[in-house]
Each structure stands twice: as C-alpha cells, then as structure tokens.
Amino acid sequence: MLLGGAYLGLNDRKMKILAAIIKDYIVTAEPIASRTIAKKYDFGLSSATIRNEMSDLEEMGYVVAPHASSGRIPSDKGYRLYVDQVMKRRKLTTEQQALIVQALQQEMGRMESLMQEMARAISYITNYTTVATQQTAKQHIIKHIQLVPVDGAVVAMVIVTAENEVRNCTVVLPMSASPALVAKISKVMSRTLGGVGVGELGNVLYISMMRHQFGQEGLDTAMVDPLLEAIYNALGTGEPQQVHTVGIKNILEFPEFADLEKARAIMGILEEKDELLALLSGGLTGDKIHITIGAENQEQILQNCSVIRAKISIDQQFCGNIAIIGPTRMDYAQVMSVLQTALATLGLK
Amino acid sequence: MLLGGAYLGLNDRKMKILAAIIKDYIVTAEPIASRTIAKKYDFGLSSATIRNEMSDLEEMGYVVAPHASSGRIPSDKGYRLYVDQVMKRRKLTTEQQALIVQALQQEMGRMESLMQEMARAISYITNYTTVATQQTAKQHIIKHIQLVPVDGAVVAMVIVTAENEVRNCTVVLPMSASPALVAKISKVMSRTLGGVGVGELGNVLYISMMRHQFGQEGLDTAMVDPLLEAIYNALGTGEPQQVHTVGIKNILEFPEFADLEKARAIMGILEEKDELLALLSGGLTGDKIHITIGAENQEQILQNCSVIRAKISIDQQFCGNIAIIGPTRMDYAQVMSVLQTALATLGLK
DNA sequence: TGTTAGCACTCATTGACCTTGACTGCTAAC
DNA sequence: GTTAGCAGTCAAGGTCAATGAGTGCTAACA
DSSP: OOOSSOBTTBOHHHHHHHHHHHHHHHHHOSOBOHHHHHHHSOOSOOHHHHHHHHHHHHHHTSEEOSSTTSOBEEOHHHHHHIIIIIOOOOOOOHHHHHHHHHHHHHHTTOHHHHHHHHHHHHHHHHOSEEEEEEOOOOOOBEEEEEEEEEETTEEEEEEEETTOOEEEEEEEOSSOOOHHHHHHHHHHHHHHHTTOBGGGGGSHHHHHHHHHHHHHTTOOGGGHHHHHHHHIIIIIIOSOOEEEEEOGGGGGGSGGGOSHHHHHHHHHHHHOHHHHHHHHHTTOOTTOOEEEEGGGSSSGGGGGEEEEEEEEEETTEEEEEEEEEEETTOOHHHHHHHHHHHHHHHHHO | OOOSSOBTTBOHHHHHHHHHHHHHHHHHOSOBOHHHHHHHSOOSOOHHHHHHHHHHHHHHTSEEOSSTTSOBEEOHHHHHHIIIIIOOOOOOOHHHHHHHHHHHHHHTTOHHHHHHHHHHHHHHHHOSEEEEEEOOOOOOBEEEEEEEEEETTEEEEEEEETTOOEEEEEEEOSSOOOHHHHHHHHHHHHHHHTTOBGGGGGSHHHHHHHHHHHHHTTOOGGGHHHHHHHHIIIIIIOSOOEEEEEOGGGGGGSGGGOSHHHHHHHHHHHHOHHHHHHHHHTTOOTTOOEEEEGGGSSSGGGGGEEEEEEEEEETTEEEEEEEEEEETTOOHHHHHHHHHHHHHHHHHO
C-alpha cells in the first residue's frame, strides 16, 4: 500500500500522482499530462490541481518536463522512491509461473544450462534483456584419483572430489608406462592426496611429500610435477567463467534506444563479457534483489538503463548472478515478481 | 585480372564499369553516378558514354536504379558476377595476418575456444558479424573403459576412444559396489566393448553379448543397461552443439539496417541458435569458401544479406563451420582473404 | 559506328514557414 | 484549498519552393 503519511515531504496525494505518472510512463514512454491523470484516475481532482501538484513534484526532483509545454516524466529519483516505497508486487499469470518452474526444474542439477534456461525464461516473460553468469571454480577437495592408460606415456587422470564431482584430463608422463605401473601410480597418488584441497597443492610441502612417497614406492619422481600440475589445471582454474546473454534484440524494441547511437552502445556492452561480469558481480548480498536506476549505474552507457540483479544459490551454494537490463522506465514490479518466483522455485528444489 | 573477352554478353568495358560501381558502392552505400566514375576512374570515357553502358548493364540486370534520376547500385546478379569472375584477393596487412595467426595458434588444440577465437578475430578485422559452430559427436570407437568408485553405487566411467579422446560420466549402479567389484566390471567391459563403435551399441547383439559376459563372470546383469546407456550418452550425443556469435553490434553500423525493423529481424535470427545451425551447416564441401548473395539465401530475413561460409578442419578432422554475415554490399574480397588466411594458418598447424 | 556535349526532365533532400494540438503556468473566482 | 479559463510554449507534421544530383535523349562529331 501507499504510505499513510508524509514521506520525504510527499503527502499521500503527491504519492498517488507520482505513482500514476510512473505507471503510465512505463507503458507509454510518453510524457504524462495533468489532464490524462485527471481523466484516467478517479482522484476527484481537476487537471489544474494535478498541475499544481506536478509542479511541486518537479520542484522536488521526482519528475521532469522534457520541454516547456510537455507533460512530466519520472526522474531517477522518482523511480527510486517508487521502487522503495510504493511499488507492489505484481502477480504472475499461472502460465508465467509454470514457465519458470518448468524451465528451472528441468535443468536443476546441470548448473550451466540452469543459469542459461533461467535467463531465457525471464527474458521471454519480461521482454527485457537478461544476462546470467555462471559460477566457476569452487574449492575442490580431492577424494580419489585414478589414472587410466591411454597410449604409451599418455594417461588420463580422473579426479573425484569430496562433492563427488568428477573431472578428468590427460597427462603426458616423462616416460612410457605399463598398465601395471599406471595402476600403482594411481594408488600412491590417491593415498597421498586424498583429503587435500586443490588450493594447497602449490604448497612445497605437498610437492616434496609426493616426491618422497614416489621414491619410497620405487617410482620415478620426475612424474610428480606433470601430475600435480595436471590436477591443478583440472580443478583449479576450471573453465573460464561463462556469461549468457539472452534477448539482446529486445533492447531494440524500446523507443529510448531507437537512436542508433544508443542502441550500438548498449549492444557493445552486452557483447563484452568481461564488462558484464564486472557489472554483475558487484555488491550482491544474500537473497536480496538489487535495483540500480539510471545514473546510479557506474557505467556511462547504462545511465539510461536500470539493472535488476540477484545472486542465485541452491542449497546455500552459489551458482551465479542474474541481471535484467532495461530502460529506466522498466516494469520494476513485473521483473521483481518474476525474479522472486524464480528464487522461490530454486529454494524448493 | 579482368576477363580478356566477353562474358555473358559483357565486354571488357562493361566489366570494368560494373566493377567500379560495385567497389564504390561497397564503400559508400550510395548509388553511383556516371559522372563519379568518369572522374574517379581513368577509363578515358565521358560520363555520357558510361551512362550508355550503365543503361545496358541495367537492362541486363547487373545494376539497378533505386529511382528515376539516381545513380546505379549493384543487383544480386551483379555481385554474383563480380564475386565469380572479377574479384581479386585482397592482401591483408601484416598486423591483420598476425592477428589471425596469433588468435588461432594460441587456441589450437582447444577446439571450443579455437572456433570462438577465430570468430572473434575475423569479426574484429572485418567488422562483420561472425558466427561459428563447433563440431559435436564424432563416430567414436571405444578403446578402453575404466570405472572408478565414487560413492556407494555411484561410479565414474572413463572412456578412452580410438582417437585417444577421453570422456567421462557418472553412472548409478542398481546396487552398491566394492572397489574390487568395480575393477572387475571395468575389466569385463573393456574386454567386451574394445573396438566397438558407439553407433553399434544400440544393437541387440551387443546388449546380449554384454549380458552373457557379465553372467559368465558372475556379475549382476542388471548393471548392463545403465552402463551401456551411460556410454551412449557420453559419446553419442555429447554436449549440445555450440554456436558462437561475435560482433552483433556491427550489424547496426550499416545504413541498410538503420531501419529498426530490419535490425530487429536480423538480431532475432542471430539469437536463434537453432536457425543459425541450420543456416551454417548446409551444403559446405571441402575447403571451398561458399558465398550466398542476397536472395540466394533461403531465409526471408537474410535476403538483404550475404553470407560467406567455410568448413573448418584440422588434419582432415572437422571442427565446425564459420560464417560471416553482412549486407549484400559487403567487402567480399576482404572477407575471402581473411578466411583464406585463417584456413591456411590452420593447415600449417 | 562509336563517342560526346548539351539540354530537358526527374526526383530526393533540405529548409522555411505555417498550422495544429497538446500541454503548462498563472490569475482570478469560487 | 480548489477550480475554470486563458495566454503562452513547443513539438510534430504538412506544404512549398529551391537546390542539386542524376539520367535519358538528341544531335553533332570523329
């Protein structure tokens, strides 16, 4: 509901009028005239009175008149007030809910496609561009290592982590190795490195420990370095962090990007995965949905846009971030609802 | 060089004039006037003569006048003639060559990033949008199978193929299995399935053979089905075919897409991975670079575009397809050179 | 017979100008 | 405090003429 009393100098009536301006502007993208509000909303006020209120709202910085004889459009400050104080959560249609639940439940478990499907569903429902990052490298703990002979000196190494994730890679040993030898190496490594976190592998302690063990078992210590390095590569850096962008073309639907120059600029940032990563990762906490409006965004190019972001986790495990990008007049209520539904669906698991 | 004699009714002079029109139009995107050609090219002809020739060219369908008193622009037929008969390969600058060589050599071996980097480099040099697909599922032949205990009934299966590619997956067995049992299953499977192509796995023959072998060795035949299925999944479908699109924003630089409607349409197709896959995969043979001009494209949306495509292979092994998409007045010569350089670089390996 | 100069004609583009209509701000009355 | 009414502002859109970039055609020329 609207706040009962005054807020930041805004009485209830001003709040109502501001909300009306914002709601209309979100739909039409045209300046809203006093008469429009007087006719459309049953405030029991004449256009003249609304004009006076709008004049006040402009003075306070909540709305702006693009030119002298035009209606008003909301300012960033106006949107901010609306988002923080006025906005009500929108109910999704059952189809929309079903869409989200379906998209997410199908992909649950496969994290990569999960984030991608989530972005796709959100973009489809909201018609805004959606960007999802996907979490990379966790702190893996080695549970079991097994080497498999491939060809001569080439062996495949399979690493099972404490979370039962399985990774594999190939290693070229300094010399050819018989299946029996490979099996032995396997056993020694598994014994030595079981329970060790991948972060600690670089530690000199483990390297010398491995050397020692290999020596005791009569194995060539020259194999230690390539083997350790391979583990590190397989678990450490992992795949580079992925970014999925869905619904780029939606940006072009908005009149605020009809100007080709602006469309190009936005397009540019949407193609720069690194910038997107930086944009997405900053300052997200807990399950909170984060909204930055217009000039609140750091990036020059996004100063005409709003970004709604959230951290995605399943079972307290961080999966990635998701962001919905649109013009400042974006439908905050709808996007919030969609995001919340998605988060709730993941929470059920 | 230009053809010495007549070709399709075009004498040398007409050819020269057509080439001039095309070259100019590729740069300016404006209709080319007879006087422009007379001044710019030293053909020793007056604008009136060129006008006559242009009139002939129009009659033959190689050029078009957008309106009564305008210069001429090339038709699809004109471009086709140019591409097939007139166009000379453009020399790349050393920086451009270096860029390609560097991008490709760094990524050689990692196929996924190879195609992506290739697309990126090409898009960067040419300023056209570039799409790359990445090859999936080959006809794998099983060389070696090893099971690794993970947790209770869960085992990791590592499959080494005849091409020494290593795949892994996890399988949930119908019952918990001790490490010794897992090792035994490993051995039996490796023996039974070594040398078998993954395509044949669905064959009843192999299923019953596996059952028989398992029975003989005192193993539970209930494990056969999940194990075979896992192999099939790991090698058969593999990861879904990937599509990388780079330089989407470049599309907006061209005046032919200043019309938002068209820009949106193109954007749409560039986001549809399935459509791109279909578009990219058709009818590519050998090392040949394939050009489709304007209306030669099947897709309605691409009728104002040209697509230059090639199959990418390393050591006769198919890696994926690559396509460069631009307006019909795209700089065919440059794109051809870039692609050829890329192909040659891969050939050196 | 091929080439060219010259002229009439066409048409997109541009800018000036005007009209329209959608607004607001202000003032005076309620 | 609210409202009616009016003057003033401004964007958008339409008309019109001027401009200039082109072509097509014809007649003259080599």
